[in-house]
Structures are given as structure tokens and as C-alpha cells.
Amino acid sequence: MEPDAHVRHRYPWCMSVEKTDGTVQHRPSMSGGAPARERALRKQGRDTMRRLLDAGRTAFSEMSYHQVRVADVVKIAKTSHGTFYLYFSNKEDLFKALARDAMHDVEELAERFPMVLPSPAGHAALRSWIQEYGDLYATHSAVIRLLTQPDTVGEDLWTDGIDILGKLSKAMTTAMADAGRDAHSAELTALSCLMMIERMNFVQSLRHLITLERDEVTDKLTDITFAAFLSTPMR
Template sequence: MSRGSSPLAEPVPAGQESGLRSRLTEAGLAAFARHGYAKTTVDDVIRQAGTSRATFYRYFENKRALFHELSGDCFRELRALADRLGALRPEEDARARLRLFLADYDALHVRFSGVIRAWTDNVAPLDPELAKEADTAFVKLVTAFCGPIDAAGTTSDVPTELRAALLYVVVERIHFYARSQYSDIDIDRLHDTLAVMIQRAFFGGGVPTGSRLRIGGR
């Protein structure tokens, strides 16, 4: 079906424009996750959203424009996560709050899986403005790890910034693998173990007597 022969756009009651746009963005997330960016078509998105091509083009110029909007949403959520992480300090409840951060990071990874995979595979390069926004988001997240590392006051020959970057890579790659089709890792056990490991290795926290580090299968 050509764009010119699309059915009429779905009528939108007053005040419900944002709801229809959200339906399309949610459909885009689902389609990119299921098919991958390269194989996803506008038809895939509109089928998922239960609407028409004309309605899609009312909000987005093309598939790439939808992808860019979803990328911007992901970067904003990453910055919000960084704000919460930056407040983390090696106190009594640090492990519980770190565990919560890991669960939130995993939820973001799941929600934007198709978008993140497109960045990783470099099949949908970002325009310069979005690329700059991406750099800002990831730098902010790495920088946020510096706060609790410095607050721990542990002695190391490795600069804080390098330790923070390494910690981010650990968190990112573990979640990327744990959510892959080849993994049978129990994500809840993974977060329990990862929180203990991070606190012990990076934040200087001890491990309770008798505790076990395990990730276990499902």
C-alpha cells in the first residue's frame, strides 16, 4: 500500500492527541524489539498500534523519525537514572538502593531493547544532535558512579573515572547478555549478586557472614 493510498487518519477526540502518539511510540518499541530496526516497517508499527498509515504520518515523517523520538526518550530516562544513582552513598541501605537501581536499569533495557540493539549494531545512526544527547546521557551515568566510589574512600591506583567507566561497562554488558536469547539467568538472583559484588568491589562494602554470591538458572 502506498503512502498516497493510505486510509484516512484516525479521528482524534479533543485532548487525546498525546494518547494516540503514545500508542504509536509503544507500538514502535514493540516492533523494533520483535523485528529489529532494519526489518521493521511502518506497516508493522501501524498493525501493532491498530491504526492507519495516515495516522502514523500525522505524527512521524518516517520510521527513522519514530526511532529518533524513542532514542530521545531513552536518553532522558538514562539521565533520570543517573540522578538517582548520584545520590547513592556507602551507607547501611546502600545495597538495597543499588539493587533498586539495577532493577530500574534492567527495566529500561527491556523497554528499549530494540532501540538499544540498533545503536549497538550501528544499523540506525543518530543525527548529530541526538548523538550529542547520547554522549551526555552516558557520560552522566558514568559520572554518577563516581560519587559513591569517591564516598567509599577506598585506596586505589586506578583513577575514579576509570573505575566508574569499568563499572558501567560491567552493568551494561551483564544486562545485555542476561536478556539475550542465549541466557537462562534468573534476573532477580543476578541483581542480588551484582549489588553485593558492586558494593564489595567498588564501594568498599563488606559482605554479611554466610552470604552467597550466585546467579542461578531459572
């Protein structure tokens, strides 16, 4: 199965990955780095690439960006330097692949923002979305944190991250406007709510510093955001 049009447009080398349940998921990272994109990969190559990507995600989670070395990644992946360089040019190349996944997932999440009606069903739909945001953030927390640091990841990746954040904000703003809210107030309210949700997930990702009960945090974020939707002035 080929990636759909918008994925191919944004990530022209995006590959499809078959999951254990038989469904197919588009993972931009599975294109690998520059060396891997020069050849077609067989199943063994894709499995090796997946191990390297998982190892990279672990390394960037446990160490700072500047501390991570290729040696750390190959040790976690239980492979060799030579194998690493068959798929990625360097650690920056690996990080860019991981960033493509994170941004792809956030973009898809933005497209799934629900219509938040002033009803128990609206509250439940919003809670489900906020919970999904938390799951996504937990998966990509190290990458997302680094994307906020232009001096570390570079201006291009940082700009891409800001663009994705803008899509999340726009999705929330559109949902408020569709519910009949004033456009300007909806935009400001949506951005404020989004920043609160992002920061709370950031705090939750720092488990070595602070531990919060996941469901309780999700409930509180939902209650505050739902109240903000209801209190935003109508047109």
C-alpha cells in the same frame, strides 16, 4: 503542569502526560515527530500517538532496524498509514522519539545514583538502583541496543547515547569520590562496573537466546559492584 527547566532545555517540545494514578510524567516522545510538533494535540491525538509509540517499540524489539517498516508499526497499532504520517515523517522520526524517552530516563536515573556507604543500608541502596537500571533497560532494550550502532542510527543519536553513558559513569564516580575514594581509581572502577551492569542487562534482554533469573542477576551485580566500591583505594 509544565516540564521542568532542564527537560524543556534538552527537549523544548516535551509534553507532560498524566498517568492513571493522577501523577504527571514528562515524556519527550509525546511531542511526536515533525508533523505532530506543528500543532497542538488533544486527548484523542495523544492517545493515538501513544499507540504508535508503543507499536514502534514493539516493532524495533521484534525486528532489526532495517526490517521495520511503517506498515509493521501501523499493523501493530491497528491504525492506518495516513494516521501514522499525521504524527511522524517516517520510521526514523519515530525511532528518534523513542530514543528521546530512553535517554531522558537514563539521565534521570544517573541523577538518582545513591551514596554507597560501607553498610547494609549502602548495599540495599545500591541494589535498588541496579534493579531500577534493569527495569529501565528492559523497557528500552531495543532502543538502547540500537543507540550503540552509529552506522544504523546516525552519528548524532549515537553521540547523544555516549553522552548519556558518560553521565551514568560520572554519577558512579562522584559517589565513590564522595565516599573518600581516590578520584582516578574511582573513575576507572565506576566505568568498569557500569560496563558490567550494562552488558548483563544486554544479555538478559536477549531472552530468545538465554534466560537468567532476574533477582539472582541483580544480587550478583550488586555484590560485585559493592565490593568494588569498598576496594577502591582511599584518598
